[in-house]
Amino acid sequence: MGNSTNGLGLSEEMISRIVTACRALAANGCDTGIGGHVSLRSEGEEALWINAFDRTLGEVSPNDVMKLDFDGNLLEGNRFVSYGWEFHAGIYGQRHDVNCIVHTHSFWVCALASLARPLKMRHNLCTLFYKDQVMSPDDHFESIGRVIGDSSTVLIPWHGGITVGRSLPRAAALHVTLDQMARLDVTLEGSDAPELPEEARLPLRRLIDEKSGYLEQTWDLMVRQAAGYVHPHSEGTAEHTRKPTAAASVF
Numbered sequence: 001m002g003n004s005t006n007g008l009g010l011s012e013e014m015i016s017r018i019v020t021a022c023r024a025l026a027a028n029g030c031d032t033g034i035g036g037h038v039s040l041r042s043e044g045e046e047a048l049w050i051n052a053f054d055r056t057l058g059e060v061s062p063n064d065v066m067k068l069d070f071d072g073n074l075l076e077g078n079r080f081v082s083y084g085w086e087f088h089a090g091i092y093g094q095r096h097d098v099n100c101i102v103h104t105h106s107f108w109v110c111a112l113a114s115l116a117r118p119l120k121m122r123h124n125l126c127t128l129f130y131k132d133q134v135m136s137p138d139d140h141f142e143s144i145g146r147v148i149g150d151s152s153t154v155l156i157p158w159h160g161g162i163t164v165g166r167s168l169p170r171a172a173a174l175h176v177t178l179d180q181m182a183r184l185d186v187t188l189e190g191s192d193a194p195e196l197p198e199e200a201r202l203p204l205r206r207l208i209d210e211k212s213g214y215l216e217q218t219w220d221l222m223v224r225q226a227a228g229y230v231h232p233h234s235e236g237t238a239e240h241t242r243k244p245t246a247a248a249s250v251f
């Protein structure tokens with residue numbers, strides 16, 4: 001393992017990036033209690049970095065990030081792991097273009113998912129999900145792996161959402177944008193608010209994503225938000241020595 005350009009070792013950098021993402025997601029209202037995870041592929045090996053189960057996203061500190069292999073064995077850290085690691089490992093194994101996965105139970109993403117339909121195109125930022133979102137019947141990788149294809153977003157009714165990306169900035173910024181667009185969409189449910197014309201969607205997506213770098217800019221904003229985010233229980237980091245076991249259900 002080499003050193004990163006910011007002076008941190010590679011492990012420390014991966015941990016730091018996950019902590020930043022978790023706090024930024026919390027700062028954007030995606031922190032809804034226990035559950036939800038951010039993972040990063042460990043480059044060049046069948047392993048990933050992921051936050052522990054027993055802290056909310058807003059509470060995550062460097063001690064709450066672990067490294068697992070794709071069989072779920074702990075390589076670094078010794079904490080309780082959500083059984084949700086299984087779909088992270090599955091997606092990394094299937095999608096070699098994906099290096100980051102974000103999963104939350106954000107209220108608005110859950111509300112949208114529980115309508116059991118994809119996001120409607122009711123805002124120009126919704127085009128970031130145009131022909132790039134799928135519904136999974138449940139949270140097992142067996143189901144997710146069948147439907148994800150090359151999409152970046154998975155909605156799971158009665159559960160939450162997943163965004164994936166080639167980079168942490170893209171997956172995390174996409175998740176926050178999904179939350180915002182889900183709020184808009186659910187709020188308009190039952191109205192006759194029209195969707196964007198079909199022919200406008202792809203050009204808008206290209207403008208927002210490829211030309212404007214919206215997701216990368218949003219990630220920069222999220223980093224600033226994470227720096228200023230203080231969780232009310234962030235000082236309560238006692239020793240966490242429980243042996244990791246599989247949770248009873250996938251969170």
Ligand SMILES: [Zn+2]
Nearest residue numbers: 036160250251
């Ligand atoms: Zn979950």
